[in-house]
Structures are given as C-alpha cells and as structure tokens.
Amino acid sequence: MPVMSDAGSTVTDGRFIxxxxxxxxxxxxxxxGDLRGKRVLELGLFGTVPNCVAMATQGARSIAIDPSxxxxxxxxxxxxxxxxxxxxxxxxxADLGFLMNAVIDLAVCVHQINFDTDIARLxxxxxxxxxxxxxxxxxxxxxxxxxxDNNDPTARRQYGSTTPTIGELTMALQRANFxxxxxxxxxxxxxxxxxxxxxxxxxxxxxxS
Numbered sequence: 001m002p003v004m005s006d007a008g009s010t011v012t013d014g015r016f017i018x019x020x021x022x023x024x025x026x027x028x029x030x031x032x033g034d035l036r037g038k039r040v041l042e043l044g045l046f047g048t049v050p051n052c053v054a055m056a057t058q059g060a061r062s063i064a065i066d067p068s069x070x071x072x073x074x075x076x077x078x079x080x081x082x083x084x085x086x087x088x089x090x091x092x093x094a095d096l097g098f099l100m101n102a103v104i105d106l107a108v109c110v111h112q113i114n115f116d117t118d119i120a121r122l123x124x125x126x127x128x129x130x131x132x133x134x135x136x137x138x139x140x141x142x143x144x145x146x147x148x149d150n151n152d153p154t155a156r157r158q159y160g161s162t163t164p165t166i167g168e169l170t171m172a173l174q175r176a177n178f179x180x181x182x183x184x185x186x187x188x189x190x191x192x193x194x195x196x197x198x199x200x201x202x203x204x205x206x207x208x209s
Contacts, residue, residue: 014049014082015057019110019139023186023199031137031182031203035060038105041129043093043122043138044112049082050075051108056084063104065089065096094122099129102209109138115163123176130206136178137203140164142185144196153195169202178204 036059052064
C-alpha cells in the first residue's frame, strides 16, 4: 500500500478529477485510470465543474448523486457548457437503489465524507454497485490536519474528534470487503512545509462479487 506526500504545482481546470482546490489533481496522481467507455459514479458533487462532468469529458458514461437540488442544477449547467451528458440523481449518497448490482467501473467521492457520515452503510452500498475489482476513490480532509488551525504547530483538537480517523476509514473499508491499494497524503501546494497533510486520497478495490 504505497503512501506518498506531494508538493508542487498543478492546474485545476475542470478537465481532470479534482481532489481539492489546493492539492494535486488526477493529472498528477493518476489513481482513476483511463475512463473512456467506463461507467462512473460521483458520490456528491464537488467543484465548480463537478468531477462527474470532468469524467464525462474524458469519455466516461457519467452518473452523479447529490442531496442538493441546487447543486444538481448548477452541475447540469456545467455539463451543458462542456457539451457532455451526465445522469443526475437527487438523494443521500448511499441511496443507490437506482443502480443494479455490479454495474459501475469507478466510484469517486471527494470531500463528502465527514464525521457524521455513516461510512459503513456508504461503503456497503458502493461495494454492491461496483464491478469486481473496480475502484472506489475518495478524498477527505486529512484527519491530522483537523487537529491544527492552519499552519499553527500547536494541536488544538483531539485526533478523530471532528473527522473519521485513518483507522476508522480503513476498518470500514475492510468490513465492506474492500482492499486499499493506494493512499496519498497531500500537502497543500502553497504550503509544502505544512505541519500536516491537508488531504487524504484513497483508492480501494472491491473484493468478491
């Protein structure tokens, strides 16, 4: 399970999957692979040009679910501006009853998982709709960065008191029958010497059928 810390510069322009406004995107990390002809799912809309639109511009058959009707309306405009088609659904991220078993080639969830998320239910439902060996890629606020305020080296909060810990995320994935094969701990591009990484990016593969 490779673990990497990244610093540098990159451009976020809506053509690539974004993992946050101040960290490397998919053009650098390459965790999602070639999306041409793949059926992909974005769990929660992220970005001015949402990741579901970026994936569609790369030739994917793109689906997205989000609880906000307003966010979906904005995403429809972004899709129209990019001249791509995305299938949108309004609902909780784990409400994936509109999908049959094992029909998704990649699921992406960027900055939607938080302290209140039922990650066990979410991961079980994503596992159900993914094809065997398909990946779930998600990005969250790095649990260590939540301990500090900006770049202040003094800890202000207890680890895991405001975000799921790496251990909790790992155990939830294992219990849902996923295997982690990539983990990136991303440092903000403008703060390469930050006291803690700002973003955790994980790719987990579905085990079983």
